[in-house]
Amino acid sequence: MAALRTESAADRVIVVGAGLAGVATALHLAPLPVLLLGPGLGATASAMAQGGIAVAMGPGDDPACHAADTLAAGAGLCDPDIVAVVTGAGSALVEDLLRRGVPFDRDADGVLERGLEAAHDRPRILHAGGDATGHTVLRTLTDHVAMAHHVTRQADLIARRLAVTDGRVTGLWAVRADGAPVFLAARAVVLATGGVGGLYAATTNPRGACGSGLALAARAGAVLRDLEFVQFHPTAIATGADPMPLATEALRGAGAVLVEETGARLMAGSPQGDLAPRDVVARAIHAARAEGRSVFLDARAAVGADFARRFPTVHRLCRAAGLDPAREAIPVRPAAHYHMGGVAVDAQGRTSLPGLHACGEVASTGLHGANRLASNSLLEALAFARWIAQDILSATAPAHPAPPLPAPSLASGVSPDQFAGLRAVMDRHVGVVRSAGGLEQALRRLAPHAAADDAHLVASLVALAALDRRESRGGHFRADHPAPAPEARHSTVTLAGAFPRLAAFAPVPEVA
Known part of the structure; x- marks a missing residue:
């Protein structure tokens, strides 16, 4: 392996992911220096989002109505306080986008057009470019990032492991395109890596959406929540x-x-x-x-x-x-379209690990519960991007210790055939309809590779959570348990807790 390089910046924040959650967070973090890691515009799920942004700002609508629809869709697992604050923030967030130049669609009189989508009781979906809302909003904010002096974009770095010192995230290890490893110190790291749809053979997500942020957080010891809830877009x-x-x-x-x-x-x-x-x-x-x-x-x-x-x-x-x-x-x-589960965060986007925040689809905020209401995801990303930035800006920068050495193994990946096999297994056994037998078959295929490969690790954790939830609720349907349990409950997991369970399905070496 090439020699480890270390790059340091006393006040730097690293944002991993350059979709809407990542670029919005980076913009709000000014004047702190931000290193934004991630691919270009076309490689993100945000750019593929057609639906729009749900916001209650029209006549006859209000945030309480929007909140009620969100709670109904979430099947008992939404956090009512989070739902209230996110839906209440919608108008201000849209006004900010308008000031930044997002060209939302308007009618002949210049009034913002509002569309209707499933499970909304009235039209409240704003679009830009017709059905190209995600791309249009992201392109506008990406243009602002390109002009922002406090943001440095680096597309050739892939985050591999978070660095944790004395219980706090102090940066991350990454590899360059040529395989050279580098340690990047930071006062805070924000995960904005998107979802898990790429783990399925049938997905609307970019193929790179394989839960990399979940793997980073899990291997660092963070708490993950409600991983079993995957939304499958019907059309x-x-x-x-x-x-x-x-x-x-x-x-x-x-x-x-x-x-x-x-x-x-x-x-x-x-x-x-x-x-x-x-x-x-x-x-x-x-x-x-x-x-x-x-x-x-x-x-x-x-x-x-x-x-x-x-x-x-x-x-x-x-x-x-x-x-x-x-x-x-x-x-x-x-x-496979959207992951309601993710890294557990609080109202400021803080994970269970100090120094680590999560924003967007990678996070489990409490907004979506067991089933996301249509067009709430862009709203959530915009809201938490602002709150995360405010939280980081208001905190005192911690002292930066030296990078922990030796560096962990940064290798990750399996053969194309193995990855294709993983996607087929997820489609067949961890898809729209699940059962104990199918989930156990999936785990026997996935668990042996969980230590060495992030995609297999995340797929295993999703399957394990689905096996443990012996009911049907929201996006999780069990053919052998087709009714919801009397009491709604969240599921949480850490890698330390999941590892013995994975080992029961196949001999698994120690997780790095």
């Missing part, structure tokens, strides 16, 4: 692409319907119809496909010739696959 476009393009929920909000090949309405028996919660719709499509019945999203009557104008991203994705959504129904299937 990924089923054309064989990887990642799968998404047919935004806003299409159903605009009147598009789910149909079978016969033309029969799939959700006709549901009280909320095609706008039922995502887990309900995903299971309905999953059940139909399991019986050999294909499912389609039909927007011909509701949107028709106006498709390209109203939904340019979906239109472009469909045309690239040889489909004309104005004239044809779109084949769809569920795909």
Whole structure:
């Protein structure tokens, strides 16, 4: 291995991840020096977000109504205080984006347009660029980062391990593109690495979204929470692409319907119809496909010739696959889309380890509970980015000890065939419908590689949490326990607590 280099900065904050959570946090941290690690705009889940930002700022709406919808979707596991403060912050956050130049869509009178999505009781979804909200917002903030003198971007560094000294995170070890290791000291580290969708063969996430932040936090000893709750978006476009393009929920909000090949309405028996919660719709499509019945999203009557104008991203994705959504129904299937679980944090985004914060999808904030309400994720990232920055700015910078030596092994990864096998296992056994037998099979395949590979570690922890939750709630459905338990409870885990459980499924060497 190449010699270890050390780079130090007394007041530096390292933000790992350059999606919306990462860039927003970096901007709010001024004037502290920030090192922003992560890929470019197109490699983040934020850039792929089509739906929009849920915010109660229109006539007849208020944060209390938004909070009620969020709590209902979360199936008993939301933190009501967090829900209240996040939904209450929406208007101010949108005003900040407007000041920064985000071009939200407006009607002919210049009023912000508001769309309707599943499980919202009224239209409150703001869009930018039609169905390109995530990309538009992220591009605007990324432009601000490029002009910010306090932010240094470094795309060629990959974070591998957090450094913990006397119980506090004091920086991290990373590797450069050429494999050279480097230790980076910091007064604080913020994880903004996104979710776990890349662990599934069918996903709308970038393939790099494999829970790297969860692995960093777990190996450092942080508490993780509610890892079993994975949201499967019901309407990924089923054309064989990887990642799968998404047919935004806003299409159903605009009147598009789910149909079978016969033309029969799939959700006709549901009280909320095609706008039922995502887990309900995903299971309905999953059940139909399991019986050999294909499912389609039909927007011909509701949107028709106006498709390209109203939904340019979906239109472009469909045309690239040889489909004309104005004239044809779109084949769809569920795909891993969002992780409600994550690193447990408090109202300031602080993890159980001093010096470590988490923002965005990698964090378990208490907002989403067991099932995320549509378009709440961008709102959450923006809110916690501000609060995390305020918390770091108000804290006294700790003394920086020397980097702990020797450096840990920074190797991580398995062969492409092994990774493909992992994704197939997660799809089959840790997907929309789960059972004890399938989860145990998954753990026997995954656990032997958990020590050496971060993706297998995170996949194992998700499967283990799903095995332990012997009920169905929100995004977690057990065929052998189809009803919710009488009392809602969170699940928490540390690597020290999980390791003996993983070892029971296969001989596993000591976790680095």
